[in-house]
Amino acid sequence: MGELFSYGFFEGSSTLNSTCSSFVTEGTVCLPPVKIPFYFSLRQNLFDGIPDTHIALAAPVLAYWLLSFVFYCLDISGWRWLDKYRIHDSEEVKSRNLATPWEVARAVLLQHATQTVLGLAWLAESPEISVARCQSEMEALGRTLVWVARRLLGEETGMIFLELRGPGITHWLYWWGIPAVQILFALFIVDTWQYFLHRLMHTNRYLYKKIHSVHHRLYVPYAFGALYNHPFEGFLLDSAGAAFAESLSRLSVRQTIFLFAFSTCKTVDDHCGYSLPFDPFQMMSGNNADYHDIHHQAVGIKSNFSQPFFVHWDVLLGTRMTRKDIQDRRNKVKKS
Numbered sequence: 529m530g531e532l533f534s535y536g537f538f539e540g541s542s543t544l545n546s547t548c549s550s551f552v553t554e555g556t557v558c559l560p561p562v563k564i565p566f567y568f569s570l571r572q573n574l575f576d577g578i579p580d581t582h583i584a585l586a587a588p589v590l591a592y593w594l595l596s597f598v599f600y601c602l603d604i605s606g607w608r609w610l611d612k613y614r615i616h617d618s619e620e621v622k623s624r625n626l627a628t629p630w631e632v633a634r635a636v637l638l639q640h641a642t643q644t645v646l647g648l649a650w651l652a653e654s655p656e657i658s659v660a661r662c663q664s665e666m667e668a669l670g671r672t673l674v675w676v677a678r679r680l681l682g683e684e685t686g687m688i689f690l691e692l693r694g695p696g697i698t699h700w701l702y703w704w705g706i707p708a709v710q711i712l713f714a715l716f717i718v719d720t721w722q723y724f725l726h727r728l729m730h731t732n733r734y735l736y737k738k739i740h741s742v743h744h745r746l747y748v749p750y751a752f753g754a755l756y757n758h759p760f761e762g763f764l765l766d767s768a769g770a771a772f773a774e775s776l777s778r779l780s781v782r783q784t785i786f787l788f789a790f791s792t793c794k795t796v797d798d799h800c801g802y803s804l805p806f807d808p809f810q811m812m813s814g815n816n817a818d819y820h821d822i823h824h825q826a827v828g829i830k831s832n833f834s835q836p837f838f839v840h841w842d843v844l845l846g847t848r849m850t851r852k853d854i855q856d857r858r859n860k861v862k863k864s
Contacts, residue, residue, distance in 0.1 A: 551694035572657050627756060635756050636755045647767075669702055677689055710779055718836070720841065793809060795836045798815070801817065834847075
């Protein structure tokens, strides 16, 4: 491959050898100069002197407290227009919750310390980031595309298709398609891990009494109580689940930064105590603050185990409960 390309690092592009005239050539592929998308930086670390692995560990902690602070400001704002979006009034938070704010904060700080130590042992430094590396990986992807196209479309049709679309498809797959699938797969792993462990902690009396009942001391959830858990649950459900999702989906360190920060924001938002029609996290799926609030109530404690992204496991396994289901149940009780 080295004879086909000479690499230039000015403005993040490489120089294509003029002898390369087609996409498939001499058992390999020929690609145009690398075009770096807007979201990617060729810097080895996003911030000078700070490894990206440290950013990946700091991002969820900062995201947690910053977003919690936003909702805390809403809680104390006194804005009357917010009342119609509150799932519970402020007095319920004070009277029905069994954990003090200090107990909650202390447990969350312990969880953050645990996940940071785990991350330091788990995450590996990024490999060298360069145009040459990107070009090499894209060539390997292009060769895989050639193999697939020839077998699906046949030799002649496949080669015609590859000459027309090969470079563009390779670029799209490398920079957009595969990274998006990796992230979605990571979200699926997190959801799957949390659903089945969360459900187990409700169906096993010992696990619920000794471990998961700690989280349910917050009968009325609020933002910075999202990670108020028993330390073992925090390690197993949250930290280990995120680590496995990162590993199984083979995320880069920068994708890991996004996954950790995004999942943290979604978890905080799910416990925020507001049903906000303009909240992007609550617009992305039916698994939102109101959905999870049902789980924290006595009527829904055996339902709505899915968290934090989607509701497919609840739907498939018959554990989903909506506000309409609750109202229908109350109507039946009244009639009887």
